[in-house]
Structure formats: C-alpha cells, structure tokens
Amino acid sequence: MKDNIIKISQWVLLLLIISFLAGSISALFLESLTLATALRSNNPLFVYLLPLGGLLIGLLYYHGAKGVEGGNNYLIREMHHPQKPIHWKIIPLVFIGTIATHLFGGSAGREGTAVQMGGALGDGVSHFFGWTKKHRKRLLRMGVAAGFSGVFGTPLAGAVFAFELARDKKLKLKDSIWVLLSSFGGHFSCLLWGTHHTQYSIKSFPDISVNTLLSTILAGLVFGSAAFFFSKFKHLFTQLFSKVPIPYLRPMIGGFILLVLYIFFDINAYLGMGISEIKSAFTQPMEKYSFFIKLMLTTLTLGAGFKGGEATPLFFIGAMLGNLLFLIIPLPMDLLVGIGFIAVFGAATNTPIASTLIGAELFGFSGIIYFGLATAIAYLISGNNSVYKDQQIMLKKTSLIKRKSSMP
Numbered sequence: 001m002k003d004n005i006i007k008i009s010q011w012v013l014l015l016l017i018i019s020f021l022a023g024s025i026s027a028l029f030l031e032s033l034t035l036a037t038a039l040r041s042n043n044p045l046f047v048y049l050l051p052l053g054g055l056l057i058g059l060l061y062y063h064g065a066k067g068v069e070g071g072n073n074y075l076i077r078e079m080h081h082p083q084k085p086i087h088w089k090i091i092p093l094v095f096i097g098t099i100a101t102h103l104f105g106g107s108a109g110r111e112g113t114a115v116q117m118g119g120a121l122g123d124g125v126s127h128f129f130g131w132t133k134k135h136r137k138r139l140l141r142m143g144v145a146a147g148f149s150g151v152f153g154t155p156l157a158g159a160v161f162a163f164e165l166a167r168d169k170k171l172k173l174k175d176s177i178w179v180l181l182s183s184f185g186g187h188f189s190c191l192l193w194g195t196h197h198t199q200y201s202i203k204s205f206p207d208i209s210v211n212t213l214l215s216t217i218l219a220g221l222v223f224g225s226a227a228f229f230f231s232k233f234k235h236l237f238t239q240l241f242s243k244v245p246i247p248y249l250r251p252m253i254g255g256f257i258l259l260v261l262y263i264f265f266d267i268n269a270y271l272g273m274g275i276s277e278i279k280s281a282f283t284q285p286m287e288k289y290s291f292f293i294k295l296m297l298t299t300l301t302l303g304a305g306f307k308g309g310e311a312t313p314l315f316f317i318g319a320m321l322g323n324l325l326f327l328i329i330p331l332p333m334d335l336l337v338g339i340g341f342i343a344v345f346g347a348a349t350n351t352p353i354a355s356t357l358i359g360a361e362l363f364g365f366s367g368i369i370y371f372g373l374a375t376a377i378a379y380l381i382s383g384n385n386s387v388y389k390d391q392q393i394m395l396k397k398t399s400l401i402k403r404k405s406s407m408p
Contacts, residue, residue: 011178014125014132018142019182022118023189026150029095029117030195033110036103037272046104047262047271053104054255057097058248058305064093071307072112072165072388075119075140079166082136086123090116097307105271106258107297108308110151115165115309118147118186138175141166145179146186152311153190153197154361159183161354167391198275200282200341202334205367215331216339216370219322220377223340226321227347227378230295230314231385237303247305254304258297270294273312278341281319282334291320310387311345318344338363339374347378350386 040046046053061069068074068090078086098113122143126132132139141162149158159180163171206212241250261267269277270293280286287293298313322340326333338359346355352375359371 010129010131014129014139015142015178015181015185017125018118018122018139019146019185020189021121022143022146022182022186023150023191024193025091025095025117025121026114026147026186026190027193027195029098029110029113030151030190030197032095032099033102033273036099040103040105040272044268047268048259050104050106050255050259050262051252052255053100053106054251054253054304054306055248057100057307058251060097061093061305061307062248064089068093072115073391075116075144076166076388076391078123079119079137079140079144082140085126085136086120086140088120088124090120094307098309101301101306101308102272104255105262106255106301106306106308107270107272107274107294107313108301108306109273109298109312109314110309111148111311112309113307114147114151115144116147118143118145118150121147122182138178141175141179142182145183146189148186149183150186150190152358153187154358155180155184155187156361157354157357158186160357161351164351164354165349165388165391167350198279200279200338200362202282202338202363202367203332205335205364205370206332208369212331212370213373215329216373217377219325219329219331219336219339220343220374221381222321222325223318223343223374224347224378224381226291226295226317227314227344227382228385230299230310230317230344230348231382231387233295233299234303234310234387235389237299241304251305254300254306257300257304261297267293267297270297274316275312278312278316278319281323281337285326286320286323288324291317291324294320310348314345314348315341318342335367335370338367339370342371343374343378346375347382348385348387350379350388350391352376352379 068087094113094116101108119140122139123136125139126136145158145162148161149155162179244250244253294313294316318340319337322336323333325336329336342355342359346352355375356368356372360368
C-alpha cells in the first residue's frame, strides 16, 4: 500500500509539472502569435522581408537543430521506439521559428509547435527523475496532450490526439488516465494566464434524417479529397526544396516565391493562420477558390522549411470548402463549415477520433454524429497518406483518389 501511495504521489507531481509548464508555454506562445500577427497586419513591410525571415529560420535550424531534426516526425519516431531523450533546445527552436514564420507572413499553423514543445517538456522530466526513463512513452504522450489542449482548448481531443498521432495499436489504461489528466491540466494551466481561445459557433444542428446523413457523407468525400491533395502537395514541395543543396537557403527561396505571389496577387488574407477568415466563413459566402489558395500557400510554406503546424491551415481549407459546398449540398452553411473544419484535419493527420472530439468541444456535442460521420468518410477515402511521413499505417485504407492519381 505504501509503495502504491508513493508511486501515485510521484506521478501526481509529474502531472502537475508537465501540465503547468506546457500550459504556461502554450499561453506565452498564443500571446506571441497574436502580437506577431498584429505587427505584420499593421506593418506590411514585414511581408517584404519574407526572404530574410526565411534565411534567418534556415540558419537557426541549420546551426541549432542538430540531433532534433524532423519536427513532428522526429517526435513520432521517439514515441514509437524511444532511443534517446529529446533535447530541450527543440522548445526555443520551434517557438522562435514559428513566431518568425507568422511575423513575416508565412502560411502556417501552430499545432506542430505545441506538440513538439509539449513532447519535449514531457520527455525532459527524465533528466530530473531518473526512475521515469522506462516510462518515456507515457511522458511523451502526456506532454503532447498538454501542449495540444493548451493551444486549442480541447482537452478531450488533446488526450486522444496524443495516441492517434503515434498510431498506437494497444492502449494501456494507466497511460490513458495520466494522458487525459495532463491534457486537462495543460488546458486549465493555459487559462490561468488569462489566455483565451478562439470561439466558433454553429447555431443549431438539423434533425438527423436520411437526407442529412447522405449529404454529410457526400461532404466527407470532398473533404477527404482535399486532405489527400494537401498531403501530396506538402510532400511534393518538400521533395522539390530538398534538391537545393544548401539547406538554410531553402526557406529563403520559398520566401522569395511567396513574396512574388504577394506582390502580384492579393493573398494577404491567406498569410499567417487566417483565423478571422475562418470565423467569417460560418456566416457569409467566401471566395470560391479560397481553400485551394490556402492549400497551395501552406504546402509551399512548410515544404520550403518555414516552421509551424498544419492544423489551423487545414481548419481554414476545410472551412472554406464547406462554405463553398453550401451552394450544392442541402445542409446549413455553418454546419458544412464546421464539419469541413475538422474533417480535413482528421483525414490529413490520420486522427479521426481526436478530430471528431475537436468538433464536439468547439461546436457542441449535439453535432457529434455529423462530425464523426464526415470525418470517418474523409479519413477512409484519403488513402494511406499523412502530413506526417513517419506515421505508421494502422488501417490499410482504400483510396479512390489514389487509384486514379499519378502523383508521387
């Protein structure tokens, strides 16, 4: 009995440490993103410095990221087969790199940053508590969950995302409990600092019927297609930029391309995360090609080596596509935008359960049937692709798109 009490007390201490640190860094990160976005919006000169920003990020990672290369893929590899502790330097690297990306106008998100910082924090406790070294898998997932929920304000989804990201085929009850607690802890720790998460709303959900379910399935097919092409284009741009022999020049070249597009085309609304545009999509018609423009700009930005995440851009793409589908699918606009918001993300990242929970936590559990159905369909038809190339295959999916596609 005494031994059990000691063990539980030790894990409670670790839970408090990971939750508080992950939530606090998430709060600082969100406030920094808000400041960087405001600076760029009020001073367009920052966009003209995109190539310089890309060079700075490239140099930062070229000289500082030895041993922690790979971003989320590096984290996924360690979650599967832990080999050596994740170095703490990944936290300032990805933090600074992501803020710089948004300051200069790169089209990126924030989930990748939160996940990497949280994972590094969870893993970092083994430096101070030697007995935890054999529990690295649990600690990594606790950190990932706390970081994700801290940034998005979705603790249930954060806990599930920590397991779906690594494609765990077997779950241990003890691990699940501690990960869930750390996810809620990270969320509440972030709120303690007065940080607020973006609020979205769906006014009401239609009664479930054959027509509404068929319409949801049809929408899910479209959202799955978008996820498929996002993954393919991201890998394509990554491969193209990998041909540049000097690594730190890759984001600079990407910055030049983005700058040229900015000068000749009106893409200001698609720089950064585009949260204001996402909110508008719930209530009013948007530009028809918004989803495609964001898809191309984000895959170019991330493929070139700028830092950030895929989540918010995928939310943007799904929201705009749902807004467009309102023209042909007989479902309320805000519902189509909401299910697109989460379905494209769930399919592109292979995290359908976590994405369904994101929808429920953000828009209301009353719509969980629509969220779950659309995300499941999108996930199933998107093929065995992922924005995370090291994510193992859990379910061999049949993709209608993949059979017809000649893309690499």
